[in-house]
Amino acid sequence: MYKALSALLFIVLLLTGCSGMRVVDSQVNSFAPKAVPAGSRYRFERLPSQENNPGAQEQLEAMAEQALAKVGLVRDDQGASLSVQVSVTERAEQSAMDHPALGWNLGWRVGNGGVWMGRGPLFPGLDVRTSYWREVGLVLRQRSTQTVVFESRASHDGPWADSEAVLPAMLDAALQGFPTPPTGVRRVNIEITR
Template identity: 35%
Template sequence: MPFWKALTATLLLALLAGCSTVRLVESDVRSYTQWPASRQPGTFTFERLPSQQANAEAQAKIERLALPALEKAGFRLAEQGRGEVTIQVGLGQTYYDRAPWDDPYPWHPWGGLYYGRGLRPGWGMGLSWSMPSPYYVFDAAVLIRDAKTQQVLYESHARHDGRWADDPIRAALFEAAMKDFPLPAVNPRRVRIEIPRDAGNAAAPASGASAPAP
């Protein structure tokens, strides 16, 4: 393919991506099920680990982010008393100053022929700088137990990494974790969730939230 055609195709794809109304959140998911085939989701109560109880405000936010995914799977939050199952949710977030794909040697010498003012050829030497970019790794976990027997019925983990950190992305991880509930699924698998492009704002660099459920 001629160079100019390849360049045109690349620019067109970039333009189409920029005009897209959705963002694609890809997560690596592992799920393990002992959910009885005849059992319906029913009501649930959130259950917190001692570490999550110690940071109640942050954990409450994580539970709010997980709630739409749980409701989509058929669960209903018990309004009073204990639900038919208990659900632990966790979300870990790690921030890195530099993404793995960033150049580890940002300063590069360059030299060669260039065209200056008046299109006069010349020769130059110098240094170029590639800017590092922030990078986030998220780990979401969902653990479902029978409220009476305390038997673990379902366990799922979703992992996502990328340049952005906002609440719609965090919520999408829980949707990915519950995507195949209650069926057994291939582990690991790649799950793609679409979210509106204008939903949420990228977060400032931050350290992790509460630890995922075991």
């Protein structure tokens, strides 16, 4: 009976560990040379390079629109006093993991996600970890003068491939403290669901 109860408890712990929250920790650097009043209206502006992939840019702008609404800005393509440029840079990097040997060196090694037999991996691919680096940028300009009134960048490096969940958290981090964010580089943690 105790074995069955222990097994059930172990399974419950595994499932709750997988269904919880995760933290997107971003390095943020913001600049606010001019005050932006709450309720200001904006429209998105695109660089020529962003016009090459309009679908991806529209998705990014939809994420940014939600983040900007949280800080009190209103999208108004006709009556906007501000223009907003939003950008993202993403890359995936694979790195080999270390493999400390366990046992009597009889041809088996186990460690850091890899199981090796002899000179090669027993389960190929478990010895490689993929890390996803992303950076989002926001630049707000006064449309009448093209003066930058707010600029912010947030970067994050982590194991999650799902940009559609990570990027909104990074945009929220980039806007933390808006319209007068702290000066200097800071770490901002945003919790999202798994």
